[in-house]
Amino acid sequence: MDIDTRLLRYFLAVAETESLPLAAQRLHVAQPALATQIKQLEQQLGVELFIRSRAGWTLTAAGKVLTERVPGLLGAWDHILRDTKSDASRAAxxxxxxxxxxxxxxxxxxxxxxxxxxxxxxxxxxxxxxxxxxxxxxxxxxxxxxxxxxxxxxxxxxxxxxxxxxPRWIALPDNHPLAEREDIAFRELWDEPYVASPAETGWWRDYWMGLDARPADTAIIGAIARNTDEWLRAIANGYGVSFTPASTAATNAHPGVVFRPVHGIGQxxxxxxxxxxxxxxxxxxxxxxxxxxxxxxxxxxxxxxx
The missing domain is CATH 3.40.190.10 (Periplasmic binding protein-like II)
Known part of the structure; x- marks a missing residue:
């Protein structure tokens, strides 16, 4: 039987957190996709690995056995993979x-x-x-x-x-009411919709919406972008704003988008x-x-x- 190591990594994250939402956040994947992958692993092994309940995901006896063995297996595979790729690049x-x-x-x-x-x-x-x-x-x-x-x-x-x-600056549509300001307070941006990366990027996405420094329930997502071009177009079209490194102002100038300093948020x-x-x-x-x-x-x- 061949098992995808990705399924084992997903299993281990859920086992360690005993929570599908927390595991999904750690893995930066969507919760439904993670649940589907765990079910696929159970079907391949022919055993139930978790008892699902409103309180969380609890390991079964079979799940506990797998939890003991998987870290060593994945660690050994990671070392093999890295060493193989590294040696090939050194030789070249x-x-x-x-x-x-x-x-x-x-x-x-x-x-x-x-x-x-x-x-x-x-x-x-x-x-x-x-x-x-x-x-x-x-x-x-x-x-x-x-x-x-x-x-x-x-x-x-x-x-x-x-x-x-x-510094983290804010990217705004050029017709936004705050676009004329030379400096913006972080608190003024809490109620804005944001152009964000996909849900599977987890707390990486949260960080660029400023959720490391404000309550998570204040986040409003106006659009999803998967690359820089989509991100800039969404902002220019007024779908939302987004935090970005200050250097982006020099490297990613785009019609309809302005970049402004923000005070009250970490760098x-x-x-x-x-x-x-x-x-x-x-x-x-x-x-x-x-x-x-x-x-x-x-x-x-x-x-x-x-």
Missing amino acids: RVLRLGCVHSAADGHIPEIIRVFHRLHPDWQVDIHQGGWTDPTAGLDEGDVDVALLRLPFPGQDGYYVRELFTE TRVALVWPDASEADPIVRYFIRCCTDIMGQQAGDGRRTS
Whole structure:
């Protein structure tokens, strides 16, 4: 019998939280989709893994046995996958860099130039993470190191070096009543509809609606966007507003959209992130040093944090 490891990860999240909503939030997937996947796993195994009730999801005897064995199995598979992909890239002299949009776009060309001074025979392969992939390939073992925005799901499982912080601004339709203001209070934005990423991105979506700093029940979603173009068009058409890094104002100018500073909400943080497999690699360590030297000294409106 072949079992998809994704189903086992879903099972483990529900087992650990004993809650479908909490597990869905951790996995950044929709609750109905998660429930369907758990049912599929039960059908494949031929056993019931959970007792469902209004109080939550409780493990059955079979579920408890599986809970004891799954973490070791998944951990071993993750190491095999990462080591295989990493060794292949080393053999080809390729360093795999993951990036989320605008995290450090302006710095990357200089970082690569400095890196090539010592390692001219190495290629830097850039993997651009989409809206539904806040780790830019890190979780899948597709990159050796990544430039990401904190927080992101699962960051406790990685080495993290914060580089600088950046204000969260608000993107507005240019005919919005607040668009004429040079500075906006966070509290003034609570009742606005937001253009958000898909529900499966979980608390990553919540963070960019400011829900880390206000009650969750104040969120109003006016539209869903799956990429930057959809996001900008939805705002320009008046479907909602959205928080975004201050640097977006320079990199994503769009007709009908304005960007304004907001006070009363925390800043977003940019960090270098890498897995255990990269920790002892001298090539990756030198690349990390290049990033730290360049961005730590040239953080612009942000500040160096480590």
